[in-house]
Amino acid sequence: xxxxxxxxxxxxxxxxxxxxxxxxxxxxxxxxxxxxxxxxxxxxxxxxxxxxxxxxxxxxxxxxxxxxxxxxxxxxxxxxxxxxxxxxxxxxxxxxxxxxxxxxxxxxxxxxxxxxxxxxxxxxxxxxxxxxxxxxxxxxxxxxxxxxxxxxxxxxxxxxxxxxxxxxxxxxxxxxxxxxxxxxxxxxxxxxxxxxxxxxxxxxxxxxxxxxxxxxxxxxxxxxxxxxxxxxxxxxxxxxxxxxxxxxxxxxxxxxxxxxxxxxxxxxxxxxxxxxxxxx
Amino acid sequence: xxxxxxxxxxxxxxxxxxxxxxxxxxxxxxxxxxxxxxxxxxxxxxxxxxxxxxxxxxxxxxxxxxxxxxxxxxxxxxxxxxxxxxxxxxxxxxxxxxxxxxxxxxxxxxxxxxxxxxxxxxxxxxxxxxxxxxxxxxxxxxxxxxxxxxxxxxxxxxxxxxxxxxxxxxxxxxxxxxxxxxxxxxxxxxxxxxxxxxxxxxxxxxxxxxxxxxxxxxxxxxxxxxxxxxxxxxxxxxxxxxxxxxxxxxxxxxxxxxxxxxxxxxxxxxxxxxxxxxxxxxxxxxxxxxx
Numbered sequence: 001x002x003x004x005x006x007x008x009x010x011x012x013x014x015x016x017x018x019x020x021x022x023x024x025x026x027x028x029x030x031x032x033x034x035x036x037x038x039x040x041x042x043x044x045x046x047x048x049x050x051x052x053x054x055x056x057x058x059x060x061x062x063x064x065x066x067x068x069x070x071x072x073x074x075x076x077x078x079x080x081x082x083x084x085x086x087x088x089x090x091x092x093x094x095x096x097x098x099x100x101x102x103x104x105x106x107x108x109x110x111x112x113x114x115x116x117x118x119x120x121x122x123x124x125x126x127x128x129x130x131x132x133x134x135x136x137x138x139x140x141x142x143x144x145x146x147x148x149x150x151x152x153x154x155x156x157x158x159x160x161x162x163x164x165x166x167x168x169x170x171x172x173x174x175x176x177x178x179x180x181x182x183x184x185x186x187x188x189x190x191x192x193x194x195x196x197x198x199x200x201x202x203x204x205x206x207x208x209x210x211x212x213x214x215x216x217x218x219x220x221x222x223x224x225x226x227x228x229x230x231x232x233x234x235x236x237x238x239x240x241x242x243x244x245x246x247x248x249x250x251x252x253x254x255x256x257x258x259x260x261x262x263x264x265x266x267x268x269x270x271x272x273x274x275x276x277x278x279x280x
Numbered sequence: 281x282x283x284x285x286x287x288x289x290x291x292x293x294x295x296x297x298x299x300x301x302x303x304x305x306x307x308x309x310x311x312x313x314x315x316x317x318x319x320x321x322x323x324x325x326x327x328x329x330x331x332x333x334x335x336x337x338x339x340x341x342x343x344x345x346x347x348x349x350x351x352x353x354x355x356x357x358x359x360x361x362x363x364x365x366x367x368x369x370x371x372x373x374x375x376x377x378x379x380x381x382x383x384x385x386x387x388x389x390x391x392x393x394x395x396x397x398x399x400x401x402x403x404x405x406x407x408x409x410x411x412x413x414x415x416x417x418x419x420x421x422x423x424x425x426x427x428x429x430x431x432x433x434x435x436x437x438x439x440x441x442x443x444x445x446x447x448x449x450x451x452x453x454x455x456x457x458x459x460x461x462x463x464x465x466x467x468x469x470x471x472x473x474x475x476x477x478x479x480x481x482x483x484x485x486x487x488x489x490x491x492x493x494x495x496x497x498x499x500x501x502x503x504x505x506x507x508x509x510x511x512x513x514x515x516x517x518x519x520x521x522x523x524x525x526x527x528x529x530x531x532x533x534x535x536x537x538x539x540x541x542x543x544x545x546x547x548x549x550x551x552x553x554x555x556x557x558x559x560x561x562x563x564x565x566x567x568x569x570x571x
Contacts, residue, residue, distance in 0.1 A: 015374050016381075022371060023388045026442070030391070032414050033403045050417040097299035105285065106292025112300055119307045123503050123553055125526055125546050129317065129539050130310035153302025183291035212396050214506045219534050230398040234510060237402055241513075244406055251399040262394040266387050273393060274450040 037062055037249035044244040059245070066249040070236060071225065076257070078221070079228040081144045083207045086151035090206045091199055093153045098161025098195075099187050103173070119155035128219070135220050142226040147217060151210060157202045164198030165191060204265075204272030211258055229254040317543040329540065336544040345520070345528065346545070350552070352433060353524040357501035359437025360444060365493055367441065368448030373482065375449070376456045386453075390446035397443065401510030404439045408511075426511055432518035439507050444500075448493050455489030456482070484569040491568045495560050499553055505530060525549050 036044050038058040043051050066072070100106065101113055131150050140146040168191065176186045217231035224235055236250055262269045281289070318336055320329035340346050371389060375382055392400060407414050408425035416423060425435045459482065467477045483490075505526040512519045523531075525545060533542025 012379060015377065015379055019371070019374060019379075019381075019385050022367075023385055026388050026391060026446075028414075029400070029403045029407060029442070032407060036406065045412045047412060047417060052414075093298045093302065096295040100292040100295035104288050104292035104295070106289040106296075109292070112296055115300065115303050115308060118311075119303055121554075121557070122311065122550055123499070123546070125503060125529060126314050126550050127307055127310040129533055129543055129546075130313040131306065132534075133313075133539075134305075150306060152306065153299045155299075155303060155307070158299055183288060187291075187295075208394055211394075214396070214398050214509070215530060230396045233396070233398045233402060237510065244412070247402055248406065251402045254399045255395045258394045258396075259391065262391075263387065266383075266390075269394065270386065270390055270450055274447065274454065 033248045033251055036244055037252050039245050041243060041245055062245050062249045063253065066246055067253065070232070070250060072250075072253055074225050075227065075229045075232045075254075078144065078147070078226060079211065079230075082147040082217075082228060083210045085144065085148040086210045087203045087206050089148065089152050090154040090157045091203055094157030094161045094202060095192060095195065095199060096187075097153075097158040098163075098198075099165050099191060101158065102162040102165030103168075103191070104183065116155045116158050120159065125215075128215070132219050140220075142221050142223045146220040147228065149220075150216060151206065154202075154206065157206070160202055161195060161198055164195040168194055200268060201272040204269055208258070208269075208273060314543045315547055317540050318547050320540045322537065322539045322541075332540075336540050337548075340541065340544045340548060346525075346548075348520060349523050349525050349528045352522055353502055353504065353526075355433050356437055356440060356504055356524060357498055359434065360440035360501045360504075361494060361497045363437075363441045364444040364448055364497060365490065368445045368493075369452050369486075369490070371445065372449045372452030372456055373478065376453055386446075386450070389449055392443045393447050397506035398510050400443060401439065401507050404435075404442075405511045408435055427516050427518050429518040429521040432512070432516075432522045436507050436511060436522055439511070440501065440504065443507075444497065448497070451493055452486070452489060455486050459485045487567065487569045491564055495557075498556065498560070502549070502553060502556075 035053065038060060039051065039054040040056060040059060043055055097116075101109065101116075127150065135141060135146045135149055138145075140149070172190055172194075173186055176190050181189070211228075212230065213228075214230045214234065217228040218234060221227035221231060224232065227235065233250060233254055237247060240246055317329070319331060319333060321332045321335070323329050371385075375385060405426065410416060410422065410424045410427065413425070415421075415425065423431065426432045463481050463485070464477060467481060472480070503526050504524050508522055508524050508527045509530070512522055516522075526549070529542050529545045529549070532538045532545060
């Protein structure tokens, strides 16, 4: 028995060793990003000696300099507005359509749902040129509306919410129907509140993917004062790519808010992103 | 139709209306319009587009650049998908056991998933820097990670794997939790080793999850853009051996303003992905274990 116990303990130790090595690999880029951000430019390009830690103290003021000189407040604002409107639009339209597809009978239901499936099957790049031309024709380049435009409705969200509504028990609605509630009341007061977890998942999923998107904001918001964090970083790299502490401070500022929110709500995040993906 | 059914139909149509109108304008029309544009040469400055039939297709398909970009994209997928899946599976199996710090590990592995790829790519580009980068200075090497055409595609692939393993891992953990525990208990009683259990219980029962991940990752990898765009400077000599199809699409459609040519590239990508999806769907029946 003692041998088995020892073997189990060795195995556990080995598991931790593997996991710690992997965690280390995952964290090195983040550590290097922050370590570079607080160095002086001289230190960052010194090879002999090569500094892993900053030698002349930690220059946290680099973040303040970058924040001011690249107008991060505007990038944050643009990104936040884009995320906010995309999440609101996605949740609103998807919960309605999801409910209808999941629980109601109406004409052309199959063919209309096929439209949802088609959108999910084709690569998103196929929409971009016409979407850009539409935004441009509306004079909405370099606006928040332009940023939100492709996300006004969501095929994926509709699919996700449809699955959510289908999973709810039938008798709930039937009871309300006997009480004389119409479809709108049933939806608003009984069914919608029950799909809260799917809605949260969709909200997180939409927010994270809007935040990560690079190509669309680069195309519709070419102005440094109207673009998002992702596209703003691309712009900065084009201009100041060899000022490494500056670039790394900018990268840190761009990823930090989402990381903080993620660490606080990590359970919802992992579930929101992964189970949404898993349900496809 | 009874009045109740009629009312239900009305509500149903009302509820799907915003989504359907949106999908028609934002997605269905654009698909048709992109295909339409692929038959035109984009006019310069205010001049109308000129119909040129299949000339764009001829040009795209006879261009060595297109085939190289397609091959680059496939090569990227050949790194990201297998390594991203296998490493994620191993981590998922390890984290599915009762060990301390599980949620800490999971949080760390999943971290890249909430980071903007633009920022991630910038950091890796700096790690890979030949002269001042962390990698070369710690390893005491002088490897041109992202400017040697022979290596650059691997370096980009590594960033892709690093970015995706957390996501794949979480999906695998979800799949693993659906495998009934008594299978393993029975195997334990029979004296099957851990490795044996992994291959005869875990792998077959997890195959629907694995197939799902592989399929979505193949399609995701084939539309890769951000990493190439952020890591590779336009002057980088390795760029032609790394740039993906979507990268090429972006350059033609939005940097050079040749929308017709860009549209053609993306239509070809669409056909390629559809063909692959069809093949994968057929393969699913053979590969995936159904009980």
